[in-house]
Amino acid sequence: LVFLPSYSPNLNLIERLWRHVKKQVLYSRYYETFPKFKAAIMECINSTSTSNRKSLETLLTLKFQVIEKTQIVNT
Structure with missing residues (x-):
């Protein structure tokens, strides 16, 4: 489960x-x-797994970075 802001x-x-x-x-x-x-949209969606795979791989990634517990300020 991934939290997303409202918009x-x-x-x-x-x-x-x-x-x-x-x-x-x-x-x-x-x-x-x-x-x-409608046919053009359906053709595009149906071909996403074959002909458009490379461009979709770059678009459909979760570009999140995990930040481990770190000490920001030395006290």
């Missing part, structure tokens, strides 16, 4: 996936009908 899209993995889908499907593209748009 943190950069830490939320589904937001990162959605950013990837938007980049692959929406940027500079026009779909004449909703079924074509």
Whole structure:
């Protein structure tokens, strides 16, 4: 279980996936009908495990650092 602040899209993995889908499907593209748009999104999502694997591996990582107990101030 990972605590996330109330609004943190950069830490939320589904937001990162959605950013990837938007980049692959929406940027500079026009779909004449909703079924074509939906098909493009479904194709992108279905191909995430094969053709887009490398780009997703860099996006979908938890970039957290574990900080061990340390003494900050010498007393």
